[in-house]
Amino acid sequence: MRLPPALSFLVDEATGMTGADRFLATLGAKLMAGSLPLAGGALTELPTHPIIAQHSWLWRADTGRVIEGLGFGAAGLGQAVPAAAARDWLVGLGEVHETPVGATARLGWATSRPLRPAELRLLHEVARFATAPLAVLAARATQAVLLETYLGKRSAARVLAGRLRREPGEIIQAALLYADLRGFTELSEASAPPEVIATLDAWFDRIAGAVHAFGGEVLKFIGDGILAIFPIGQRGAPAACDAAIRAVAAARAGMDHLDRSRAAQGLPSLPFGTALHVGEMLWGNIGTADRLDFTAIGPSVNLVSRLEGLCRPLGRPVLLSGAFAAATSHPSIPLGRHRLRGIAAPCAVFGLPA
Template identity: 70%
Template sequence: MQLPSALSFLVDEAAASPGADAFLTAIAVRLAADGLPLAGGALTQAAPHPIVARRTWLWRADSGRVIEALGFDLPGLDAGDRAKVGHDWLAGLGAAAIHEDFVGGTPDGAVLGWGATRPFSASERDLLRQVARFAAAPLAALAARSTLGVLLETYLGRRSAAQVLAGRLRRDAGETIRAALLYADLRGFTELSEKTAPQEVVAALDAWFDRIAGAVHAFGGEVLKFIGDGMLAIFPIGERDTAAACEAALRAVAAARAGMDHLDRARAAQGLPPLPFGTALHVGEMLWGNIGTADRLDFTAIGSTVNLVSRLEGLCRPLGRTLLLSGAFASETTRPLIPLGEHTLRGIAAPCAVYALRE
């Protein structure tokens, strides 16, 4: 006896789907080919993510397109709540009937729903239940791949995670990349740590990193490292030119400063001290790749460019500035600048021309 095409797909091909959107589309197309009068489909899964609680993919029969909805609800929602986005969307299509199943038959799993242009027959509902049962194994494989990708991006960053997922797991000579670099560091953090309860210190660090890293990501940059109370980020040069990468870094600094101003006002209202910080910007080449022991590696960036930007940030306090630019970075921007002369940086052979933004 020949299986319906949707079930054959789930048995033979579904685990190789590139993502949940393609997975949902492929099932829907095959169900329609099997004669089901579909108006739309919805797949909801829990998301292994530090912010997103669940993801829902929504397929329309009239266009064949899939859109994604993210749920940021707190943990502990029951299964009915998890499926609500998909159910409401199917109802909004004007579906004459909606059929939903827990994938694998367990309430803590994914939810697969379908809307039809007419009521489903008993045999069609039975087929949909079988689809939900057969979908459990390939969806588990897709979820495992997604979880791995999210975990790697969360701890390594997008660029490094992509390299690890591609199988780059050995020490190597690395690759040279060109980027605008941003190094930021909190002021007085050691004193704050000595006078403040550890839980409050962690909360302050999280709030600081939220502002600075959020601003970096908003303007197309990537955080490479959290270093104590400091952070190293890059704005890669390639898809955009050097001037555009430097402008993105400047905009990220402005956004971070605005976010920290707001945070400091909120902290003052609670009787807490402000969180001043310094930032340095530089541009150049760095070596980026796997460094470490044979069995414990880290994707990191090294080179004189990285050394310079961190040392440059150390001049913020003695020069009374919150943002300093290297001469190389200054040459790539048309913004009005204040030259602060050449300075010798610890461990850097040649003196560095230093600039500040004209406020």
């Protein structure tokens, strides 16, 4: 017996879709090819994600376009905003028919007229047949999210592309940012472990959030330090360096607000130093044959981490290398040439105006 177009698609093609948006649009088109009077469709999932609680895709039959909606928090399916918004959106298009797909997804359709019994049975069959391909798509998305969460986007993309062996790596041209909390060892010795973790989370939220907001990427969390880059690419070194300076300003503003909150609770402030440099580094797999890590190495990485160590002796919260100061459009103050531990040539060091 020949299957209807929608069921044939779910059996033979759906697992090859590149994402839920393409899945929903193609499935809707196949249902329409089977003479179902669709006005639109919606797919809502509960993804495995550190901050996204729900993900919805909304498809219009007249245009074929798909838009996405996100919900944040811990509400269950059907309770958070995206699920409710998806149903309201379908109601605006026509008569709504919703069916669960497995335990973590729901398909909904809006039709331009009431459906006949055979058409309703087809939608229920579609939901049943969609369980397996949607589980495959969800597993792929979960894999990508887990890798990005623990490795960052740049490294995750390489792992997903099959870069699972030791290799020479690639050269990245970027503005580099290294930031480190001051006095954290003493703070951790005097605080309970849950308080230490909460403090680190609050610090990383602000510095990493600022980096991401201005187009940078966190490469490594190193104890209470962070290494981030602002890739140069087509935008050029001045734009990358200016973005890094704006990220530092945003991070300092966020930490100032956090320090005021901590002071109100009788907690000490969290001073930190930041160093900025521009140059190239090697980014790739190192480690043992069966335990690898994507990491950044090279003279530029060494320099920016050592430069941050001068923040306290020079009494400056932010230091720039000579290369960075020459590339950025922001004004800077020369602080002389200084020797950095483990680096042969003295480094020209600059600060920022107050």
